[in-house]
Amino acid sequence: MKPWQVITPGALTTVQDRGREGWRHVGVSRAGALDPDAAALANRLLGNDPDAAVLELTLQGPTLKLAQPARIAIVGAAVAATSNGRPLPGQRPLTVPAGELKLGGIREGVRAWLSVAGGFDLPMILGSRSTDLRGGFGGKEGRALRAGDLLPLGKSPPTNTAALQNAAWWVGADDYDCGIAHPLRYVSSGHPAAAALAERAWSVSADSNRQGIRLRGQPLPNIPHHNVSEPVAVGCIQLPADGQPIILLADAQTVGGYARLGYVISADLPRLAQAGPGAVLAFAAVGIDEARRINLHHRHRQARTALAIDRQLARHP
Structure with a gap:
């Protein structure tokens, strides 16, 4: 798979997975997606390993140039996303053609996560591809994305489409309210x-x-x-x-x-x-x-969602 190119980086876009475990005793933070469950869900929608690297988007997402078609998923807060100008829904598998993938403003929240089939193939450091911004390592050179960056992709079955394809099914978005009614x-x-x-x-x-x-x-x-x-x-x-x-x-x-x-x-x-x-x-x-x-209830609900996704992927690979 040819790497993606970053045209504009967004407000704060970083490469993350579910985090760097087992190193806190030597002062290394976990890092990873601020919502590891959302990152795992984005991967599940594509049949990826749950710990495959994703992009975490904050406030405003990046614009990316895709050299060839790809399967992606966007989860978390709602994102004004388009593929070559055509709107993209969230919370489901998508097949997008080569060209411009634009991830705009984020609403009803602050962050969203973008997965791609095969994951983003950045180097593993201390068992994780996550960006540690404070430590300055992991992800893309330990920093947020910049214009001109190239994002290598992991191995995945080839995708050949000239048109956008949206799955007819999706998973419900979580309720992120932390206000008086949902403390x-x-x-x-x-x-x-x-x-x-x-x-x-x-x-x-x-x-x-x-x-x-x-x-x-x-x-x-x-x-x-x-x-x-x-x-x-x-x-x-x-x-x-x-x-x-x-x-x-x-x-x-x-x-x-x-x-x-x-x-x-x-x-x-x-x-x-x-x-x-x-x-x-x-x-x-x-x-x-x-x-x-x-x-326990939270984990059971996640497990049920994962089973439902796997059934859909088996019916509509």
């Missing part, structure tokens, strides 16, 4: 200010990024402490001295000394990937047993 659930650390997190609404600060979401609202009381740095993980809710919480995301550091209010449960982490500047978030505390029950 983010978290397991409290027992910190004196942890309960107050759920007593008020918070807005997402414009200086949030893949490392973490910074919240703005009525400051929480922060008891002075002298903790040494301790291990942290994705979903940790930290409380800096200013009383404005930070929720750690995929590119977060591996240790931290701020007080901790708790952890957002794993089933709700995908919604944080779509929380853009100004979004209003609410929180609700749950116990560890409830968090496990919710996670």
Whole structure:
């Protein structure tokens, strides 16, 4: 397969997979898609390995030049996408001809993920093709895409079409709302200010990024402490001295000394990937047993979706 060429890179487009596991003990972040479930779904729609590399699009996607036809899928928030000027739907397999693939503005969220049959064939570093922006490695030279970049593709069956082909079936889009009616659930650390997190609404600060979401609202009381740095993980809710919480995301550091209010449960982490500047978030505390029950239900739903996709692909390869 001939590589794709980046014509315009978009606001922040990176190569990601489900992340770099097993290296946090030496200070290496997980990185990977901010919504690993969405990345795996995009791959599933094409019959790829669930950990094949995809493109993560933020706010505005790239324009790409395809030298030959390709099978692709776009999942996540809605994207104004076209193939040679023809609109592309999301959440399903697509076969697009050679030419211009334009991924425009993203709405009803912040991020989307683009998969291609065979995946993007970038070098594996520490077991992953993910871009670690803070570390400056992985993906495309450890950075966001730039105009002129070439994206090599993995092996896949040849596609020969001069016209756009959309699958007649699709998978439903997830609900990414984190507002008052759909609060983010978290397991409290027992910190004196942890309960107050759920007593008020918070807005997402414009200086949030893949490392973490910074919240703005009525400051929480922060008891002075002298903790040494301790291990942290994705979903940790930290409380800096200013009383404005930070929720750690995929590119977060591996240790931290701020007080901790708790952890957002794993089933709700995908919604944080779509929380853009100004979004209003609410929180609700749950116990560890409830968090496990919710996670089990979430995984069962994913497994059912995967089976349904596999059946469709078997009928319409």
